[in-house]
Amino acid sequence: MxxxxxxxxxxxxxxxxxxxxxxxxxxxxxxxxxxxxxxxxxxxxxxxxxxxxxxxxxxxxxxxxxxxxxxxxxxxxxxxxxxxxxxxxxNGASITSWLGGPAYTPEVGLMVAAGGLFSFSTAREQQALQRSSVSLFVVGTQGDAGVGYGIRSKQNLFFDNNDTRFTGTLTFSDDAENYWGVGYDKGKAQDASADTLMRNTALTYDANLAFKNDYGFYFGPALRLKYYQADENDIPLTAQQDDDFNEFKDKPLSIGLGITLNYDSRDVTVNAWQGQYFNFEYINYGSNIGSDNDYQKVLIDYRYYHSFKPGRVIAFYNALQWSDGDVPFYDMPTLGGSFSLRGLYAGRFRDNNAIEHTAEYRHTFLRDNGNLSAHGMTVWTGIGSVAGDTDTDSNRLYEDLLYSYGFGYRYELQPRMNVRIDFGFSADDSGFFLTFTEAF
The missing domain is CATH 1.20.58 (Methane Monooxygenase Hydroxylase; Chain G, domain 1)
Incomplete structure (x- = not known):
């Protein structure tokens, strides 16, 4: 039995x-x-x-x-x-995630974006190696100038135990934007209207390749490519009457080569919880390498991150942009957009110099078991200003202050890689942004 x-x-x-x-x-x-x-x-x-x-x-x-x-x-x-x-x-597995939905930005109005995020490890046996990622968005827009479209891509690649890094940003658009001219006063002179709306075709590609040296710094070459062609049949009054636009409207291509030097102690580059990042870039644009314009630009960028406890992060972003020479209006330092003073119209305020300071609090919610969830929120506020290249104008960098504030939702689509939905506000504009990775 x-x-x-x-x-x-x-x-x-x-x-x-x-x-x-x-x-x-x-x-x-x-x-x-x-x-x-x-x-x-x-x-x-x-x-x-x-x-x-x-x-x-x-x-x-x-x-x-x-x-x-x-x-x-x-x-x-x-x-x-x-x-x-x-x-x-x-285990260094490759992950592909898809995302799509509506958004609204002050630059293009209503848009529908669809795209994906692909992350992977270039050497899965290197446990400390950060995950590489490539994102791609296709965007359709419907604004005051009709239908437009665009492509946006970011690449963050890590090799050799993080000792070699490549970052790239690609944007292409056939759309319309408002053009106010150069300087704070022109940006403040009037609201967006048919008199400022200009249709254009634009392409931007920024690429940095950096190698870590024995002192812990990253150093390497940088490439900048900018193409901007306004529609001759649709040039607004603000551009027709603007000397800066008329000087460069037939010089649509800027090509620059330079160097990047940075120090990076962030735990994860695309979504830091701890560490610091200091970056210096010098780019020279010249006719000897095919550029239509001759000028130079410098970027000094400092970021700091502190985690009070898991999922509670305070982040600071500080940037100084400087340019000199025959700088075309379409490549002048600007503020605003989805990565800088969110809620401020990108390009409304442009000049030879720009400065920005932003503070952001990032909060990840907890699950019932006390571990971090995939859901989070953020709030931020920032100030900035633009100024010309003369001694008198450059002293105005902190005189005519612009500001931005807002809040956002975060969803961890992949480990330490977020979908970002931000609502940004400023004195003159507002925006609703949908994209991958943090603003900084």
């Missing part, structure tokens, strides 16, 4: 285990510190499949569970959904 019961147990025990996903997948860790690193990509991929199977089977079990059991299943499913991201990050 005992043997018969024992045999029945051996037969049905695996079936009972298979019927209960809590038992069947209890070997899957949910604590990031307990995640194993697999020696091969195939093993890591198999573990990803196990996580997904467990989540799917709990979904099925939830359809038939009772209330008390449901809570346990839901908690386990939530833990597994967060754990799969930690597993993929630790």
């Amino acid at each position: 005992f043997k018969r019961i024992y045999l029945l147990f051996l037969v049905y025990a695996p079936m009972m285990a298979n019927a209960d996903p809590l038992i069947k997948y209890q070997h899957l860790p949910t604590d990031a510190t307990e995640m194993p690193f697999f020696s091969t990509e195939q093993q890591a991929q198999q573990r990803t499949v196990e996580y997904n199977n467990a989540i799917d089977e709990i979904d099925t079990a939830l359809e038939q569970c009772e209330s008390a059991e449901c809570d346990t299943l839901k908690q386990r499913q939530s833990d597994l959904e967060y754990a799969i991201d930690d597993h993929q990050e630790k």
Whole structure:
């Protein structure tokens, strides 16, 4: 009799285990510190499949569970959904995420954006290597000048235990924007209207390649490419009567080469919680390399991040832009947009010099178990100003202050890589921004 019961147990025990996903997948860790690193990509991929199977089977079990059991299943499913991201990050797995939705910015009006974020490791065996990422957005716009379109892409690539880095930013648009002219006074002179709206085709590509030296600094070459062509049939009064526009309207191409020198102690480049970043860039634009214009630009950029506790971060951004020579209006230092003084119209205030200071508080909400969730919010405020290149004008950098403030929602689409939805406000403009990664 005992043997018969024992045999029945051996037969049905695996079936009972298979019927209960809590038992069947209890070997899957949910604590990031307990995640194993697999020696091969195939093993890591198999573990990803196990996580997904467990989540799917709990979904099925939830359809038939009772209330008390449901809570346990839901908690386990939530833990597994967060754990799969930690597993993929630790094992250097490639992750692709898609995103789409409406937005509104002061520059283009209503827009619909669709795109993706692809992250990966260039050497999965290097555990300290930051994840590389490439984002791409296709944007359709509907503003006062009709339908427009654009492409936006960012590349952050890390190699050789973070000792070699490449950053790139690409924007292309066939759209319309408002043009006020150069200087604070022109930006303040009037509101956006048909008299300021100018249709154009524009392309920008910025690229930095940096290598870490023995002193802990990154140093390397930088490339800048800017093309801006206004529609000759649709030039507004503000441009027709503007000397800066008329001087450079037939010189649409600027090409610059230079150097970048920076120090970076941030824990994660695209979403820092701790550390500092100091960056110096010098770019020379010249006809000897194909540029239509001859001038030079300098950027000094300092950022500081401090975490009071997990998920509670205060971040500071400070930047000084300087330019000299025959600087075209379309490549002058500006403030505003989705990365600088959000809520201020990008390009409304432009001049040979610009300065900005922004402080931001970032808050990640906690889950029921006390761990960080994928949801967060942020609030910020910032000030800045623009000034000309003469001694008198440059002293006005802090005289005519511009400001921006706002709040936003964050969703961690991939480990330490957020979808950013920001609502920004200023004295003259406001905006609703949808994009990947933090503003700074």
